[in-house]
Amino acid sequence: MYCIEDRFLMSKCMPEWILTLEEQGWYPYVTGTSVIGIKYKDGILMAADTGGSYGSTLRYKSVERMKVIGKHSLLGASGEISDFQEILRYLDELILYDNMWDDGNSLGPKEIHNYLNRVMYNRRNKFNPLWNSLVLGGVKNGNKYLGVVTMLGAHYADNHVATGFGNHLAVPILRSEWKEGMSFEEAVKLLEKCLLVLLYRDRSSINKFQIAKITEEGATIYPAYSLKTFWGFSAFQNPGQFAEGTW
């Protein structure tokens, strides 16, 4: 479960204790799948489906995996839902203490990103990780920011990000089709393109998505909706016609 460098170092000092987290009894139970985020002209757009899987069962179908943090940020998470809720509690406390200063300053997306990075990294160092991949986006004083923190504490920021399966299926599309200064409609269309591919090809995604937007004015999380899928290829009609035993 750890990266190859960690396993190498651990094998030198405590070879008999190299157990993956799963072997230690650490499993994620209720998990959310990919989150995608992109920068557009006015701010950040994020999208995620509303499914919470319990292993291979689709247990919960209305899980909101994106939340507004403070005045300037939006947090989306994939992975263990309970750990996401715990992170929201930590951030709640952080924002509360910040507000209590009552000094006119507020924590921006970069600061929240850094805080999350510290939390995730320190938990991983204690072999007690929060099993999430987080997408943190926001706008403050006209500056757009979009970053990711993984469960190992790795962090980065970019114009377009994704977690989980989104890394493999959505990022190639975003890399070739994202451009600077897209309008809201264009950006939503691009996100929907990625969400559709994820719906077709990710086992744990469901056809019920939410889009969240954050701009200088504020944040909006839109109500959930579905995408139209297409299954009418002629090759799907009778695939075994010329080749018995295929499907």
Add this chain to the structure above:
Amino acid sequence: MSEVAMVVPHKGGFSFDLCRRNEMLSGKGLKPPSFLKTGTTIVGLVFQDGVVLGADTRATEGPIVADKNCEKIHFMAPNIYCCGAGTAADTEAVTDMVSSQLQLHRYATGRESRVVTALSLLKTHLFRYVQGYVSAALVLGGVDVTGPHLHTIFPHGSTDTLPFATMGSGSLAAMAVFESKYREGLNRAEGISLVSEAICSGIFNDLGSGSNVDVCVITEGHVEYLRNYQLPNPRTYISSRGYSFSKGQTEVLSARVTPLKQKEAVAEADFMEE
């Protein structure tokens, strides 16, 4: 009476007799030989007149690129081609073997090979070597009397019949392109451009794929094998002229000439004494 050892022919599948010996050897520190994989992006799609197959050209051996311009689109029959992902030796051997079986079949029947024949031969061979030990994941495409066909074959021997397919480590990147852009009834130019876009997506987003794009267009009675259709990763030099070394550029500090052939002075030959 001496015992006669009976040599029983194998009934098919691999023999695992040497596994214990191999385990013992690796316990003593002997590293088994690594094998060449084609961590890959291979794709195929059906367009209105036939099938377009595409592949990247990188063959990896662990983290190293072993062959930066290998051929992954293999010939099966004049009207059938097959892209292979997985262990390079396995894909080569399996496609070669089935290709010769198809040739013999053509001689026996006197007819053009059908794609389903190749499909059945490949899947029965891979299934026999169960557990996926012959690690070959193939995209088989061709046009025969019954029309254009595209199939994928997995190492365990299962097959799919699809309008568009991707395999290999870059398959997700390529599938993202196909799922968002494929539609029925593409023409030749659109088919080739979509295939090369999908392969480029694999090349640039997957570490196991790289170098160039190979494309193969199969239509009724005609095959166009476009080797290195696109070269999106050219070798670049700092200056466009490449390197040039003019005489006098390097200062000569000293020179010494050593003749390699020793010049022997032949003394006047004495006649042999009778």
